Amino acid sequence: MTERTPGKQIHLAAHFPGVNSTTVWTDPRSRSHIDFSSFQHLARTAERGLFDFFFLAEGLRLREHKGRIHDLDVVGRPEALTVLTALAAVTERLGLAGTVNATFNEPYELARRLASLDHLSAGRAAWNVVTTSDAFTGENFRRGGYLDLAERYTRAAEFLATARELWDSWTPDGRQRPFAHHGRHFAIEGEFTVPRSPQGHPVVIQAGDSPEGREFAASAADIIFTRHGTLEAGREFYADVKGRLAAYGRDPDDLLIMPGVSYVLGDTAAEAQEKAAEIRRKQVSPQNAILALEQVWGVDLSAYDPDGPLPDIDPDPGSELVQGRVKITDPFAVAAKWRALSEAKGLSIRQTVIETTARQSFIGTPDAVAAELAEFVARDAADGFILVPHLTPGGLDDFVDRVVPLLQERGVYRTEYRGATLRSHLGLREPAGKG
Template identity: 45%
Template sequence: MSEQRKIKLGAFLMTPGHHVAAWRFPGAEASEVLNLKFYKRLAQTAERGKFDMLFLADGYSVSDKYPEAIAQTVTVRPEPITLLSALAAVTDHVGLAATVSTTYNEPYHVARKFASLDHLSGGRAAWNVVTSANPDEAHNFNKEAHLLHSLRYERAEEFLNVVTGLWDSWEDDAFLYDKDNAAFADRSKLHPLHHKGEWFSVKGPLNVARPVQGYPVVIQAGSSEPGKELAARTAEVIFTAWQTLEEAQHFYSDVKGRLAKYGRSPDDLKIMPGVFPIIGRTEAEAEEKKALLEQLIPVEAGVSLLSQLISVDLSPYPVDGPLPDLPDLAEINGGKTRFTLLKDLAEREQLTIRQLYQRIAGARGHREIKGTPVQIADQLEEWFRGGAADGFNIMPPYLPGGLEEFVDLVVPELQRRGLFRTEYSGTTLRDHLGLRRPEHPAAFTYTASQATS
């Protein structure tokens, strides 16, 4: 391993923790899920741990298919761009990443919000591009049905092209602030988009200067075939979910192997699988935490979570029986990769519905690891050195304790092994991740004209 290659870490903050029963866990601050002081504490903990970024997921619905689960689970959280803008004021280094769907937003809104966040944070913004897997969201946006999976990706690709085009509305040095000559900006360095496509018609330009990072870092989470291809062309970070080293290695080599045809190198894309760590000062303590979390899951909440992730209503079936016969993958209009992962896990280990929801109630199909800080570090190092990951999106089981344990116990062990930074060496999220800053297209035009003159 080269001296320069270090593990990348994201703090995936699902409050008050990733486990479906996290809010019932001793020490979890369940009543603080809309309290800015709580998020400030979490963000500053992540920054104290030298994390590359913190990440907020998002969704646009509260499902009413499982009424009991609404009462038993956390269904409220702040809008992420609003929250990250506030956290930009109380942090200095940690990146600020948020999910925004391309299915239920407009490109101009998204381009403007992330460009603004990038300026307000000094170059620390990142956009997790998703197409929305939850069909319930359609009913909150004047639609009767969720857009088909293939069409969601077609829309997403055009959406992303429009957003990046809007970020290029102004050249980097377009603003002069010349009071004496009444020249605030150089109009020749303004580039309206004039986009007309299958899904969008957007004239532009954006009324925000080009982002500090050129573009905020572009993250994707899809691992389906269309998702992998879109990521190979456009993504700079992939959040993904795998259970085994072999699966993760295959995905890693597959996606990295697609980059060359788009003129990209393997270092242009960081692959960061989700990891759900249960940490104990002893193995017995870690096991006790896991057992307690499982005991705290209400049955309805567990079945509801599994039903949503697998895109099949499991409530009519015996909880201590096997999964019913599931539809073919082609019939699934939710998350196809997660459906396959959970179906394969249940079949491989012969799990009942209860056993399966207990397995995924925290990690939600991501990798669960448990043990002492040394054992946690061992498992992360194996995947990092073994060609399965460039880093990890850490999913604390409960908050704030789960994040504080990782920062105070696991990070020092990774640092001791030379696997993780001891100080930030740059100011932007691109600096942290080792990603190049995109040049404005006008720079290439200028260079080409110079070459032919």
């Protein structure tokens, strides 16, 4: 295949599979989500594919369904920053991104841990800032309680600003100064114990599609981790978020938009579609289909047949059978949408859940998938993608072996790492620091 004219460059990251319906645990190729060898395999595969970073999600409490542990939850996964620190020793260039909650942590302690990871990895650390608003998760912490939606973003914004004050308390030339922060949520002062790290600040990622999440990302994040189902939906989101940056004195290139996506490859388009359909059937078992329905309806639907029609009853917005998840804000609208789809296509409960809960997938031959990824970036629907494979830990192997070379031939993906830090991979400026 002849090499093509270079286009807008694609950024890629790898999401370690786990607590979601994407993972197919019943596949015989699925391995441990606890053994370090699994994390190492996926991270080294991503580095072999010249990915920007490895991304590790994390929750602070196991979800419950009807008072029992949610059957999709991962029990026993090690803490994210501990895993990433270990991976720093077995990788050289790959960025290391961990999810850490801004609701149930404190700025000084977390800033130290992130700065330490940045030092130990020679400038490859990233922090995915998330928040929690439910009292269910709060029960695991001394402070307990919860914050409403607006307040948790207010706390997260002050948390991040405070962490950056701590990182900036060491100047680029190695001078340390006392810090003092007195705000609504935090009142701390003293001296920060970790010198300025190789990137100045670890890269900041924010996940969310809500108006509050978009505004928070535009004001403070380096990457926004999102999801959208079509090219046009992606372009609309991209234009909206990029359009918010100027209000904060930022340029469009200061924030990268990277949706989480899945992919399925086949030697022919028909084979890829057949494989994708089989994967979706495994991801949404009959039991999981009913569980997904109960998250919308808020009532016990265990008596319903997953292969039968949707319930003809209205949702109960006051009920919560599943704890530890983001609650659906308008279950009536979701139920109406699902009913309309089911009636229009003659879908059963399970078929409806399969169709409505699928993550954006790129399905086809390696060349077709490479072309579609490049089109999304060229048409400003994304700056890159966080790939969410359905297998642990080998789910990324075929993409690196079969799609990455085609992206390189198209001139839209790097053929080598040109810098050492995650910021250099992403094309982000290093924070100036304060003299």
